[in-house]
Amino acid sequence: MTSFLPPSDRIWWNVPIGKQEIIWIGIALVWCLIMFFMMPYWHLFGKQNLSNEAYQTTPAQFQAKVDAMVEEHKVGEEAGFPVVRPPAGSDVYMLGRLWQWYPILELEKDQSYRLHLSSMDWQHGFSLQPVNINLQVVPGYEMVVTVTPDQAGDYAVVCNEYCGIGHHTMLGKIYVKEN
Amino acid sequence: MARFRVCPDSGFFFDKSAESLMKVNAVAGVVALLVAGIMAIGVILTRWQEIHLLPADMFYQALTSHGINALIFWIIFFEMAILYFASSTLLRSRLAAPRWAWTGFILMVIGAVMNNVAVFQGKSSVMMTSYVPMQAEPHFYLGLILFAVGALIGCFVFLGTLVIARDDKTYDGSIPLVTFGALTACIIAVFTIACGAIILVPTFLWSIGYINHIDAEMYRVIWWGLGHSSQQINVAAHVSVWYLIIGILFGARPMSEKVSRSAFLLYILFLQLASAHHILVDPGISSEWKVFNTSYAMYLAVLASMIHGLTVPGSMEVAQRAKGLTKGMFEWLRKAPWGNPVFSGFFMSLVLFGFIGGITGVVMGTEQINLIIHNTIYVPAHFHATVVTGTTLTFMALTYLLIPVLFRRALFLPWVAKMQTYVFAGGMTLMILFMLGAGTLGVSRRHWDMDFTGAALSFDYPGTAYMMMAVGGVGGVLGILGGVMFMVVVLGSLLFGKKLDAHAGLLQGFGFPMKAAAYTVEQPAQLQMAPKPVEEHGSGGFEAPGTFVLAMALLVSFIVYYFINWDYLASVWPLS
Numbered sequence: 214m215t216s217f218l219p220p221s222d223r224i225w226w227n228v229p230i231g232k233q234e235i236i237w238i239g240i241a242l243v244w245c246l247i248m249f250f251m252m253p254y255w256h257l258f259g260k261q262n263l264s265n266e267a268y269q270t271t272p273a274q275f276q277a278k279v280d281a282m283v284e285e286h287k288v289g290e291e292a293g294f295p296v297v298r299p300p301a302g303s304d305v306y307m308l309g310r311l312w313q314w315y316p317i318l319e320l321e322k323d324q325s326y327r328l329h330l331s332s333m334d335w336q337h338g339f340s341l342q343p344v345n346i347n348l349q350v351v352p353g354y355e356m357v358v359t360v361t362p363d364q365a366g367d368y369a370v371v372c373n374e375y376c377g378i379g380h381h382t383m384l385g386k387i388y389v390k391e392n
Numbered sequence: 393m394a395r396f397r398v399c400p401d402s403g404f405f406f407d408k409s410a411e412s413l414m415k416v417n418a419v420a421g422v423v424a425l426l427v428a429g430i431m432a433i434g435v436i437l438t439r440w441q442e443i444h445l446l447p448a449d450m451f452y453q454a455l456t457s458h459g460i461n462a463l464i465f466w467i468i469f470f471e472m473a474i475l476y477f478a479s480s481t482l483l484r485s486r487l488a489a490p491r492w493a494w495t496g497f498i499l500m501v502i503g504a505v506m507n508n509v510a511v512f513q514g515k516s517s518v519m520m521t522s523y524v525p526m527q528a529e530p531h532f533y534l535g536l537i538l539f540a541v542g543a544l545i546g547c548f549v550f551l552g553t554l555v556i557a558r559d560d561k562t563y564d565g566s567i568p569l570v571t572f573g574a575l576t577a578c579i580i581a582v583f584t585i586a587c588g589a590i591i592l593v594p595t596f597l598w599s600i601g602y603i604n605h606i607d608a609e610m611y612r613v614i615w616w617g618l619g620h621s622s623q624q625i626n627v628a629a630h631v632s633v634w635y636l637i638i639g640i641l642f643g644a645r646p647m648s649e650k651v652s653r654s655a656f657l658l659y660i661l662f663l664q665l666a667s668a669h670h671i672l673v674d675p676g677i678s679s680e681w682k683v684f685n686t687s688y689a690m691y692l693a694v695l696a697s698m699i700h701g702l703t704v705p706g707s708m709e710v711a712q713r714a715k716g717l718t719k720g721m722f723e724w725l726r727k728a729p730w731g732n733p734v735f736s737g738f739f740m741s742l743v744l745f746g747f748i749g750g751i752t753g754v755v756m757g758t759e760q761i762n763l764i765i766h767n768t769i770y771v772p773a774h775f776h777a778t779v780v781t782g783t784t785l786t787f788m789a790l791t792y793l794l795i796p797v798l799f800r801r802a803l804f805l806p807w808v809a810k811m812q813t814y815v816f817a818g819g820m821t822l823m824i825l826f827m828l829g830a831g832t833l834g835v836s837r838r839h840w841d842m843d844f845t846g847a848a849l850s851f852d853y854p855g856t857a858y859m860m861m862a863v864g865g866v867g868g869v870l871g872i873l874g875g876v877m878f879m880v881v882v883l884g885s886l887l888f889g890k891k892l893d894a895h896a897g898l899l900q901g902f903g904f905p906m907k908a909a910a911y912t913v914e915q916p917a918q919l920q921m922a923p924k925p926v927e928e929h930g931s932g933g934f935e936a937p938g939t940f941v942l943a944m945a946l947l948v949s950f951i952v953y954y955f956i957n958w959d960y961l962a963s964v965w966p967l968s
Contacts, residue, residue: 215568215569215639215644215645215646215922215923216568216569216570216635216636216638216639216644216645216646216707217482217568217569217570217571217635217636217639217640218568218639218919218920218921218922219563219564219565219566219567219568219919219920219921219922220565220566220568220569220649220921220922221645221921221922221923221924221925222649222921222924223565223566223921225566225649225650225653226649226650228648228649228650230648230650230651231647231648231935232934233647233702233706233934233935233936233940234647234648234651234699234702234703234706237698237699237702237940237943238651238695238699240947241694241695241698241699241947242695244698244947244950244951245690245691245692245694245695245698246690246691248687248691248694248754248758248954249683249687249690249691251758251958252683252687252758252759252760253683255759255760255958256679256760259760259961259962260962260966260967260968261760261763261961261962261964261965261966261967262679262760262968263673263679263760263763263967264968265677265679267675267676269676291849292848292849293848294848294849313848317849330675334525335523335525335526336523336525336526336608338766338767338836340767340768340834340836341965342834342851342853343833343834343853343854344964344965345764345768345832345833345834345964346763346764346964346965346967347673347762347763347764347765347766347767347768348673348763348766349612349671349673349674349675349766349767350675351608351609351612351674351675352608353607353608353609354608354609354675354676355675356674356675356676358967358968359967359968360965360966360967361965361966361967361968362965363965363966364965369849369850369851371834371836371839371844371851372836373766373767373768373836373838373839374523374767374838375452375519375838375839376526377526378448378449378452379846380448380452380838380839380840381448381839381840381841381844381845381846381847382844382845382846382847382848383847384844384847384848384849384850384851385849386849
């Protein structure tokens with residue numbers, strides 16, 4: 214009954230530690246260090262990392278960039294959204310607003326794109342399904358991620374940051390085409 | 393006039409004002425849990441897509457209320473009771489500044505009511521996180537601020553009580569381990585509340601128009617100093633309660649005071665860094681910052697939890713073996729009092745917190761793995777494992793312990809209490825496991841409709857995701873049933889439980905002091921140091937082999953699950 218009584222030794226920090234605890238602490242510490250070094254390891258050798266590239270922006274500035282891209286590379290329209298097919302390797306933009314991901318992007322498989330994301334109003338969550346890549350989209354910040362779609366198909370962008378009553382209708386698309 | 397009452401069953405001394413404060417805080421906490429539980433019905437039955445109970449506005453309203461009442465009000469009210477118990481009762485000291493403590497409590501009540509009113513009025517469905525620039529009504533933030541100020545006062549009353557106990561020499565030697573753990577929780581709470589004040593005060597001023605802009609990313613970084621750290625208070629508090637429960641039930645002594653206290657010290661130093669878990673996929677934050685913080689500086693707080701994971705059951709095992717339960721690896725565990733809800737609640741919370749809550753938390757808090765988990769329903773699944781099957785289940789077990797000791801009432805319908813911990817833990821575990829699965833399939837958290845009704849475009853989740861949300865729903869309903877059983881036992885005990893003390897009337901159950909005659913001790917005798925163990929610690933090699941086997945099982949599950957997730961991450965689109 215000593216867990217809630219003062220320790221039986223006045224100088225409790227001098228009491229030697231049992232073998233079992235020392236072994237466990239050693240094992241746990243090694244595991245903790247392995248987990249820690251996995252993260253820098255993945256930065257060096259893994260393929261899924263976020264860049265630290267981001268800029269402060271305003272909704273108007275970001276909107277202007279999106280509009281310029283849509284203007285230049287629009288190839289069609291679907292459900293009221295422009296479908297945009299920017300050239301491989303280029304900067305592509307997607308904005309989140311209540312309650313749309315705009316525009317629809319058409320990308321080529323195995324090509325890299327610099328994807329810029331920002332929000333026009335509240336916070337949104339860029340959740341690419343079914344690959345399940347999730348990024349936070351914050352107003353006032355423009356995040357740049359280089360993506361390399363490695364499978365062709367239709368992908369949905371679900372909003373997974375609560376953004377009000379129409380949150381569940383906020384659905385966008387990214388199409389990945391075979392080249 | 394005598395100040396203390398002695399509980400004839402447990403031998404604990406209760407200071408008159410501390411006793412009332414513990415009762416009112418515990419009762420207020422249970423009321424908040426009740427509100428959170430009622431809201432949980434709406435949440436779980438809406439996320440179960442085949443039922444889809446509530447319309448969107450009510451769903452988000454219920455989810456906001458559920459989150460705030462469960463994660464903030466229930467837990468912090470209850471923790472105030474624990475702080476007063478761990479200081480005044482365990483140290484046999486009078487409570488410092490009881491009037492301030494009451495002021496703190498009243499502020500907390502006003503704040504909690506004000507915040508709840510704001511949410512129920514319907515214009516503050518902003519979720520617990522209230523991310524700017526989405527705006528709630530001013531009294532939503534003001535309620536939280538008042539609640540935090542009240543809790544801060546409670547923390548200082550706790551610290552003041554430690555000072556008084558030391559000055560009055562109410563105990564010999566060092567403070568007990570349980571009080572040390574409570575002190576850890578208190579220090580983390582002060583940090584947490586400071587973060588809350590730094591961000592919520594300007595947000596409140598913004599909501600009434602005195603400030604025109606709050607940076608959304610700055611809000612996230614500082615808010616999580618409140619949001620995540622408040623859950624770290626729980627970790628420190630419920631680990632302390634684990635030590636208390638093994639001490640009371642088994643007479644267990646910590647395997648090593650030094651090891652357990654050092655682990656608490658690691659919590660103080662590193663646990664709060666985990667606020668970074670929430671901003672791993674945010675713009676404008678560097679990888680170095682993320683890696684250092686999300687890993688609590690090389691996982692030193694995880695190390696602390698792994699240490700407690702060994703020493704808590706290990707201390708129990710040593711105590712049980714000393715009583716002769718030495719057969720095989722696990723006789724000490726097999727012959728534990730599984731019919732006593734205090735024990736079953738404690739032990740299940742230990743296992744579920746470690747195996748599910750701990751492992752999933754570390755995995756999703758890994759910088760890159762967070763990419764495949766952020767804001768999916770995996771996240772609430774994880775924190776239900778920590779906060780519900782960890783903290784809440786522990787606090788339920790403690791409640792069963794306190795009803796006879798503090799409230800002086802016998803448990804009402806003890807057979808219901810006996811089953812309650814199993815129903816609650818079982819239901820919640822089912823829900824958690826299937827929600828983890830659904831999250832892996834990309835199902836979003838805080839989302840009213842996985843069919844995306846009304847969206848211009850369309851997307852279909854796989855059928856498995858629907859199945860998982862449905863099974864999770866069944867688990868959630870079972871969990872709610874367990875919650876109802878808890879409420880029946882607790883309220884039943886306070887209203888109809890057999891009086892163990894002639895003075896324990898109806899009003900006494902809700903904070904009134906007992907008749908003056910019940911308080912017979914002016915100042916208890918000095919609390920003596922624990923008796924020395926018969927056999928000196930550390931002499932006999934492996935004292936708790938069964939626990940070591942359990943710990944290795946935890947480690948193996950941890951390693952396997954950790955690398956499975958890296959493997960899964962490696963399969964998604966390359967990003968750089």
